[in-house]
Amino acid sequence: MRAEREPRRASFARVPAVAVGVVLAVASTSSFAMTGFIASRLVETTPGIVVAFYEALFGLVLVATVNARFIAAGRGVSRSALPWIGIGGLALGAGTAFFYTALGHIPFSVAAPVIGAVPLVSYGFILLLLRGRERLTPRVLLGATMVVTGVIVIRIVNA
Amino acid sequence: MGVGIALALLATLAWGAGDVFVRKATFGAVTPLVAVGALAVMVAVLGVAAFATVGWGGLTPDGARFYLLAGLMGIFAHLTGTLFYFHAMRRAGLSIVSPIIGIQPLVSIGLAMALGGERPNLPTVLAALLIVAGVIVIITDKRAGVAE
Numbered sequence: 001m002r003a004e005r006e007p008r009r010a011s012f013a014r015v016p017a018v019a020v021g022v023v024l025a026v027a028s029t030s031s032f033a034m035t036g037f038i039a040s041r042l043v044e045t046t047p048g049i050v051v052a053f054y055e056a057l058f059g060l061v062l063v064a065t066v067n068a069r070f071i072a073a074g075r076g077v078s079r080s081a082l083p084w085i086g087i088g089g090l091a092l093g094a095g096t097a098f099f100y101t102a103l104g105h106i107p108f109s110v111a112a113p114v115i116g117a118v119p120l121v122s123y124g125f126i127l128l129l130l131r132g133r134e135r136l137t138p139r140v141l142l143g144a145t146m147v148v149t150g151v152i153v154i155r156i157v158n159a
Numbered sequence: 160m161g162v163g164i165a166l167a168l169l170a171t172l173a174w175g176a177g178d179v180f181v182r183k184a185t186f187g188a189v190t191p192l193v194a195v196g197a198l199a200v201m202v203a204v205l206g207v208a209a210f211a212t213v214g215w216g217g218l219t220p221d222g223a224r225f226y227l228l229a230g231l232m233g234i235f236a237h238l239t240g241t242l243f244y245f246h247a248m249r250r251a252g253l254s255i256v257s258p259i260i261g262i263q264p265l266v267s268i269g270l271a272m273a274l275g276g277e278r279p280n281l282p283t284v285l286a287a288l289l290i291v292a293g294v295i296v297i298i299t300d301k302r303a304g305v306a307e
Contacts, residue, residue, distance in 0.1 A: 020250050021247045021252070021255065022247070022256075025247035025251065025255070025256040026259060027239065027247075028239070028241075030266055031235040032235070032240045033263055033267040033269075033270050035236040035240065037267065037271060038228050038231060038235070042229070045225075046220050046225060047209070047217060049205065049209045049212050049213070050209050050218060050220060052209075053202070053206050054233075055232040055236060056205050057206075057233070058232070058233025058234075059236055059238070060195070060202050062233055063198055064195050066191075067191035067194070070192055071192070071195060076188055077188040077193075077196070080186075080187045081183075081186070081187030081188035081193070084180050085188065085196040087180050088200075089177075089196065089197035089198065089199065091174070092174060092201055093200065093202075093204040094169075094173040094177075094204070095169075095171075095173030095174035096170070096201065096205065097208060098167070099166070099167060099170035101166050102164070102170060105166065106164060108275060108277065109267070109272065109275075109279035109283065110167075110283055111163065111164075112263070112267030112268060113267075113283065113286060114164060114167040114168060114171060115170060116261070116264035116294060117290060118174045119175070119294050120294065121174070122179050124175070125178075125179040139296060139297070140300055142296055143294065144293065144297065146290070146292055147293035147297075149286075149289060149293075150287065150288075150289035150293065151286070151290065153283075154286045155161075155164050157280060157286070
């Protein structure tokens with residue numbers, strides 16, 4: 001009897017964690033979407049590059065405050081990581097500048113689907129940087145084709 | 160319109176690459192320091208680019224509303240968005256969380272319609288659905304990824 005109850009209790013205990021995780025994931029994706037929406041309003045009166053600068057500046061202050069103890073410790077970064085931090089920050093900064101400048105030219109509802117292809121680009125760079133350690137499958141190629149087709153359709157219908 | 164989409168594509172390329180570069184950095188550094196370091200580089204790059212583009216006068220917009228909204232963007236983009244993402248992954252696992260994060264374009268279209276009064280045309284909405292479906296097809300493929 002007891003043996004029967006234990007697995008049920010274990011599976012019940014897992015449900016809330018997954019449900020909470022799903023709610024948090026929805027909150028996360030909504031947060032990212034809200035950032036783009038606010039940016040689309042601000043670029044009506046301010047250049048996109050300036051909006052991007054202030055978003056990153058406020059973000060840096062917040063993230064540095066939250067992680068103050070790691071910064072104070074002054075450890076945890078190897079020399080090999082520094083170039084990747086540098087070009088990573090450079091690429092992410094360029095992406096933000098491009099996107100907020102784009103919002104000055106096209107509606108948010110047109111720009112947002114295009115950046116939906118970010119995971120696909122990331123996948124391509126993973127293959128490039130981790131050659132031989134990653135594998136492509138027919139399903140990945142199908143998904144990639146769907147993403148590229150979607151971007152092309154948006155490009156054509158909004159030309 | 161063409162310029163805007165070209166810039167959005169460049170953003171997609173830069174963000175997609177940047178995510179992988181930052182991921183590479185985490186092999187040699189703790190994640191919080193990578194986040195702070197990459198953000199510091201972003202601020203420096205964007206500051207120099209903004210100064211070169213609009214000058215000192217353009218770099219200091221008037222009005223508290225701008226700074227309030229930019230502060231909110233900082234919270235949404237770098238604090239709650241990332242924080243919720245990591246906690247969601249810990250509780251539900253990447254296989255469940257990734258497809259949900261992948262629906263961001265549809266959430267964005269919903270926000271643009273509900274709060275911004277935008278009315279995207281039908282082909283744009285269908286193309287967004289196709290992109291989201293494609294991303295979900297990719298990230299739910301358990302055979303893809305790191306080779307043994």
